Amino acid sequence: MEIHTCLRSSVKAFDFKEEDYTSLKEAFPQAKITSHDSYGSLKKSGEQARLLLTWNLRSKDYQLFPNLKTVITPAAGNDWVESDPKSKVPVIYGTFHGEMLEESILGAVFFMNQKMNLMVKNYQNQGWDRNIQSQCRLMKNQTLLIIGHGNIGKHCSSLFKRMGLNVLAINRSGGNEEKEKGVFGREFLHDLLPKADHVVLILPGEESNKGFLNKQLLLLCKPGAFIYNFGRGNALRSEALESAMDHLGGAFLDVTDTEPLARESQLWRNEKVMITPHSSCVYKEYKPLFIDEVIERLSAFQN
């Protein structure tokens, strides 16, 4: 088996170097693993490559790899690896993000619920204002709605329930069978939005989700509700969010409709908003979790 990898990134947590493949090499001592520093170099591996581990692959480039059997990418969505125009080579997307996202999102919910943006300002001003959090409520007495209940959403549900939160979820495929577990189809959105203290978007970036949580739906949320976007930025237009901010309690965005968010956006200057730079999976565990998943998948192929 000849494996060619190109997993370099300006984000250190996602930048795989030679040493990050050690456990993969140990698991498959017969495999020849070649790590490329650039996409240009990867493309030159040509007919040798049986398996690619890569951040990027264009449809037109599949023809360069005539013996390619599988592509594995750490990304959770098909944003950077396009599909094979001949539909011969399957692309396997990462499914290891749940345990990172569940902690990042829970951290964001705590951050908003405890008004930590204002508390940090209070600290920076050497303030001792004990009334900033007067209206804060215990999370275990609140309801959280997850929109997009795939692999990541299910991880979040499980953790948030263990925290004592009342968790509801909306899924495209949420049918009768799942309803009892608090998972509902999209037709229930209008019923559930007004019930939630926290609304968490974890939708994939596909075209049909563009502008999903529009102004009308944002205004349907409970007054003072907190909105979170940890899926893809296109599901929540920044203009729609800006125009609904008076109604909402706040918003925590890890993804935005353009990244970075445009400098002129009012969301940079709103006390009720927090923005992180698409960093919900920036953890030391990112690389080992991906390599563990690769080993698991390759072992399954061999059995």
Added chain:
Amino acid sequence: MEIHTCLRSSVKAFDFKEEDYTSLKEAFPQAKITSHDSYGSLKKSGEQARLLLTWNLRSKDYQLFPNLKTVITPAAGNDWVESDPKSKVPVIYGTFHGEMLEESILGAVFFMNQKMNLMVKNYQNQGWDRNIQSQCRLMKNQTLLIIGHGNIGKHCSSLFKRMGLNVLAINRSGGNEEKEKGVFGREFLHDLLPKADHVVLILPGEESNKGFLNKQLLLLCKPGAFIYNFGRGNALRSEALESAMDHLGGAFLDVTDTEPLARESQLWRNEKVMITPHSSCVYKEYKPLFIDEVIERLSAFQN
């Protein structure tokens, strides 16, 4: 039963008004409940008072209440209500703080673990630096040590374990029986400190705990460990913490040795530090939780 209350505070969450006693009145329709706006007014209730609900009571003032049977205070510690010099009137301290503190402390642990102080600065500067959190690790792969494992500590243990954290605890009375549940006596402090990624102080404010986590012990912590103080400020001197900050990953203080912390303290100007103004119980639930506890205690007396 004649109940006299004086639970006014400049902290809105702790400031009980007439309407906050509604459920108490409903539970004990025969009781006469008088709410005083000042300690001076409370003292005038004199021989009528059978039960006091108060933030403050001085030893010398017990003589003013010859028919007093019990004092109930929301405070968790004996900082403001002194004991009866004649040892006739018991003081009941609040034990309802656990469910608030467990959320405040978990929020603080998330805040430090995800470097949210630096992430807020990044946001304030309209930055998009995706490498700030590169060294962050998942909480479920980490060890948290609770020092002071009373009622509040036990609440925290339970929640943090549900989160998947490895929780250790140190208790003055931690003996053999408890050891199996991860609770150890103080003689194990030197063994456990180097193992913990997060060290949470929840010690009561008594004299013997003064300066408990001294510089020597702070330097015994794992390099990069995070320190939290949510008990009383005197257990951790700010000078000791300042002098150990190069060794530590950061500190989150809800209480400080003087409150507010002295303006000249370097802890106000350290990027690795976050300070909140003794606000770990500032929740809308504070007042109803206390009144629920009062009702429960009074019902027990009547049975």
